[in-house]
Amino acid sequence: MTTARTQPDQRELDSVRRIVDAISQAFAAKIVGQRDLRESLLIGLLTGGHILLESVPGLAKTTAAKVLAEAVHGRFQRVQCTPDLLPSDIIGTQIYDSATTSFVTQLGPVHSNVLLLDEINRSSAKTQSAMLEAMEERQTTIGGQVYPIAEPFLVIATQNPVDQEGTYPLSEAQTDRFLIKEIVRYPSPEEEVEVMSRIDAGIYDRGQPTRPVVSLDDVLRLQHLVRHVHMDRALVLYASQLVDVTRHPAQKLPKQIARLIEYGASPRATIAFCKAARARAVLHGRTHVLPEDIAKLAHRVLRHRLILGFEAASANVTPETVIDAVMRVVRVP
Template sequence: MITTQTQPDQRELDSVRGIVDAISGAFTAKIVGQRDLRESLLIGLLAGGHILLESVPGLAKTTAAKVLAESIHGRFQRIQCTPDLLPSDIIGTQIYDSATNSFVTQLGPVHANIVLLDEINRSSAKTQSAMLEAMEERQTTIAGQVHPLEDPFMVVATQNPVDQEGTYPLSEAQTDRFLLKEIVRYPSPQEEVEVMSRIDAGIYDPRRPTAPVVSLDDVLRVQQVVRHVHMDRALMLYASQLVDVTRHPERALPKQIARLVEYGASPRATIAFCKAARAQAVLSGRAHVLPEDIAKLAHRVLRHRLILGFEAASADITAEVVVDAALRAVRVP
């Protein structure tokens, strides 16, 4: 276990690689395809961040989050978000105990290692805000008492981009707290056939839990290694410049794109770049960050942090287009 601020050596990297490969193997046994989804969840776990998933229903988001929790011997909780969901339904409340003539604290489902907020944009703004303290401070406050959350702790939130009736869009403050946003795509026809083959053969059974392959202590050890991965200041500047382009698009982006960007990304985006790039390096078996780590993560780090004007939709300009333009505008170190 690393006890200093030194860069991980090869022995530590090999040990970490074994842990990561074990978790990846658990994914492969239960999830067909969805490589980007699996990678984003692993990066979130290794970097200690939260992940926002966007897709239509039925693309294995819930299954992936559950497999991740079970594979690390963690506690998994799924919260189905609805308009009548209350903050106390998430963080917990106090219940009167007549036997002791006193109030006892009942902790909510957020007190778990992996928490899935299914269709988070269907919960009210008040309920969404109840997650802010938990996601940022890693604690909840119930009746004035502070309760630390589990360690490791990770929120995986999902939202459906199609069915928007009766939803409450996430605020900028809420989306900014997600390390990455992953757009989950449809599987290929070949992957769908493999899914059906596994079901027919009885290989896939959602009632059968995933056997733990590593421990929570293993995950904490990997997180510590990730924090010590070397990232050169030139690469930190590269990440910062990518973020800065979104704040001042008129300086570097084509006019037809720049005029549609209303608000760029906050400093949390630069922090997210640094955290996620270090995790990406570890996934690649390296103890140092490369420029391609940052470029590979750019869409996932920035897409949910950009606010475009109302004319963007009619001009067919999306956050993906803006990020592509930023990558072209900033020189790679």
């Protein structure tokens, strides 16, 4: 017997808004600008999905992840990925204790609430696979014993698009497991001046952690409410149609765009659309999803799921250009 979804009422929505506003204010206190990054991280937190970030170094990705973890009173861990990083360095291992003449399990940094995998494409394929398995299964197995990962659990993985020497790019099957991919842009000159002002004021000093503004239980309650946000069947179909165009480009896109796509998005893209759209509706104070939620998420949901051919790379055509073409051929409900 299935249980019908109960849509959040106004009282619950007001409570959600207070929690979201508190986290947003804590984020804005240390991160200048980067509104899209803030929204993407909050969407990941509210859906239980994972986020892939791409940017050059120095754009406050680590600071953003740490501030988010501290704001929700969660445990934060950061792993700097390198080619010699082993799976056990992330999930944990067993260490021999000579005092007790037995092996003791030492859990790895994956056992946290917010985990930052910095430059994930520098770790080997074996280590990437171990991490992605932990992300999917929400548990690790060490010495035959299963250790659940605490909830909420958010993985933020970063990629540096500039330096590709000595890297192991994530495979398409691996990137598909990330809910959304966000491109972190350079700050404006005015924002950069504000960053310098905050540095001079000591806001980023080590002795100035972000004060917790909500609890982990609050986050779990938000995740439950987000799952019950109303999304009309027509909007689910709209998301599915966008994904379907990427799978059959020759039938629905102009020839000059269609020939650039080698493979379209998987069903995980439609699932990501629905999850992220519900979370975005909550972030904007609504108990229902609008078409604009799907439109605003299209780049983030599809850019890492489209596989473009050599011709696209040679012509410097970005996934965003192809996604815009996809959006134009599907009627908005």
